Amino acid sequence: MELVLIVVALATPWVGTVLAAALRPAELGARAAAWAAGVGTVAAVAAGLAATLGLTSPDGPADALAHVMLILVLGLSALIQAYALRYLRGDLRQRWFAVWAGALTGSTAALVTAQTVVVFTLAWVAAGLSLVLLLATYRSLPQARQGVRRAAWSFALADAPLVLAAIVLVVAAGGDARLDDLATVAATLPDATAVILALLVVIAALGRSAQMPFHRWLPATLSAPTPVSALLHAGVVNAGAILLIRFSPLAAPIALAMAVVFAAGAATLVYATVVRLVKTDVKGRLVYSTAGQMGFMMMAVGLGAFAAAVFHLVAHGLYKSTLFLSAGTGVAAGAEKRAWPAPSPATAKTTAAAALIGSALTIGVLALGKAVIAPSATPVSLALLAFLACTAIVAVVAGLRRRMSLRTVAASAVVVAVLGLSYIAAVGWFEQLIPTPTGTQAPSPWLLVIPAALLVGIELMSRSSRFAPALSSAVYARALAASTVPTPDPGGATRPRTPSLTKEVAP
Structure with a gap:
């Protein structure tokens, strides 16, 4: 059953490519390609559920990474192609986009499931050519x-x-x-x-x-x-x-x-x-x-840290596709914000308080979450968590500098708790799916201190002309x-x- 579902998931983007090239008018072909990607997404989700529930053999046609990536690739492609139906409506290049978007989706789906x-x-190579x-x-x-x-x-x-x-x-x-x-x-x-x-x-x-x-x-x-x-x-x-x-x-x-x-x-x-x-x-x-x-x-x-990389890959795909598809709204929002009055510069006392509260809040929440959700720790996981803490502290301190109040402190605590605990739980789940190969010769994880320090310095230079x-x-x-x-x-x-x-x- 799993094999049939995966074959359907892999075939549907290519079926959509053929339909996009053959059907007239171009919008009908593009719509058929988007629906084909949607059918492939359903098949990929069904195959993943079958594997998760143990309804297939352990040595099935796809591992956990293949299932996760297949759902991500087909799901995002279906959403983006559906968005493109309106974005490219009446455009002379709509057919070109639909054909090669399907080819790119099919090539990438084959890539993530290849054994x-x-x-x-x-x-x-096919995915690269399709992208070009x-x-x-x-x-x-x-x-x-x-x-x-x-x-x-x-x-x-x-x-x-x-x-x-x-x-x-x-x-x-x-x-x-x-x-x-x-x-x-x-x-x-x-x-x-x-x-x-x-x-x-x-x-x-x-x-x-x-x-x-x-x-x-x-x-x-x-x-x-x-x-x-x-x-x-x-x-x-x-x-x-x-x-x-x-x-x-x-x-x-x-x-x-x-x-x-x-x-x-x-x-x-x-x-x-x-x-x-x-x-x-x-x-x-x-x-x-x-x-x-x-x-x-x-x-x-x-x-x-392959599990952390895969989680970041999935999160980045979902996040960045959302940002690009809403780029027009972002332009309008930016134009509106430029009309707002400039905020008053933060005083030295406010900056010091923001740094102290932001650091204590972020470190405390992440340390507690790590101890409760994923108590087992490796040097790599601790180093990545420390890197995450540095970036979170910079974001929290910047927000508190703009407006320091009990309400903003409470909101920062909620955001850090939700995002930080979700990150720890998700990475822990991915670590169970994607173990690190034995014999890995990785550099010291504490080398992350170097890029972290550089990023903090960059943030300070961008925030204050006196630094x-x-x-x-x-x-x-x-x-x-x-x-x-x-x-x-x-x-x-x-x-x-x-x-x-x-x-x-x-x-």
């Missing part, structure tokens, strides 16, 4: 063509190592190797070859998730229509973590590979956070927010330069485009 090296690699074609929805625009070129080159450079690694693994295994057997295959290889293969896999993961040094393709996709951006940011960029988790028997025992993943994630997180602060457009801020969140996810993977003014000015200038995207002229040349000081107001 062998060849199937995974083929699905990986989807980014070409408005290919008549010079900015769109630039985004397509950057994404295509980045994927070509990053995917080639994965294809090479897959060829070597297939040759070493004497055929298509199962992902669960990669540790056995790697054991037959020389140590140097195993290290190289692990690094090749890491390069592919960094490229797809827009991590340094492949971080420039993602900001170039800003001209894509909102449904394309939602599909991209809610699903495709998450594939890097899936690749590393699936190939963890090969990559996790290699200390150098795990260190590279952690370092790239930490560097991207800090870089994207800085650049995001100087962006004035809604989609630009969302793009760099995604890059930073992918950096945090990669840091978790590099530390061997390291010379350094603050230098960081601002470099961030502004980094956020400048070259804009192609119609004649083919490019000119730098600085961020606008005003935001476009949605009609």
Whole structure:
């Protein structure tokens, strides 16, 4: 029964693609594709429930990670395609979007459920190609063509190592190797070859998730229509973590590979956070927010905290798709807020009180929640919780500085309790589903102190001009330069485009 449901879930996006290409008018085909994705979501949920209730064999066609990701991929695609029906109604490119959105959904669904090296690699390349074609929805625009070129080159450079690694693994295994057997295959290889293969896999993961040094393709996709951006940011960029988790028997025992993943994630997180602060457009801020969140996810993977990375992946997909689909409302809300009177600057006494109350409140709630909900602790889980505490403290203190009252303190306590306890419980549940492979050679989890300290310093510089003014000015200038995207002229040349000081107001 589970096998039938999974086959239905995997087939429906491709059925929707065919219907979108064949049916006339274009809106009818797009509507059929959206309904097909919805049917696939129902089948994926039914398969997941069957597996959860023990109605299938333990060695079924999909594991817990595959079930979770299949529901996420198909569910988000169905919602985004339904949204696009209205967004692209009457648009000459509606059929193009519907066809390649279905192809991207089908490729990604095959990727997350793949059990062998060849199937995974083929699905990986197909998903990248589908995304590039989807980014070409408005290919008549010079900015769109630039985004397509950057994404295509980045994927070509990053995917080639994965294809090479897959060829070597297939040759070493004497055929298509199962992902669960990669540790056995790697054991037959020389140590140097195993290290190289692990690094090749890491390069592919960094490229797809827009991590340094492949971080420039993602900001170039800003001209894509909102449904394309939602599909991209809610699903495709998450594939890097899936690749590393699936190939963890090969990559996790290699200390150098795990260190590279952690370092790239930490560097991207800090870089994207800085650049995001100087962006004035809604989609630009969302793009760099995604890059930073992918950096945090990669840091978790590099530390061997695969369960935390998967939870972050799921939460980010749901959260970011919501933000993109409501971007127009966000523009209008931002324009309204700019008309509000500027708040009075916080006094030194208020700032000190906010820091003390925010720190004590956040640490107390998270420590109590950890002790009650998930008393078993590892250095990695404690380090990630400490990192979460630092970011939560910054947010709470910033809110209390704006308005200090008994009501805001109580509201902060409720928000921290709900979000913090939910995070602890969810990560604990994912840890039961996705155990860390034995023999993982991860760097020290307390290296998280470095990016955490940098993020706190960035927040202080953005909040107060009195904190390291010379350094603050230098960081601002470099961030502004980094956020400048070259804009192609119609004649083919490019000119730098600085961020606008005003935001476009949605009609």
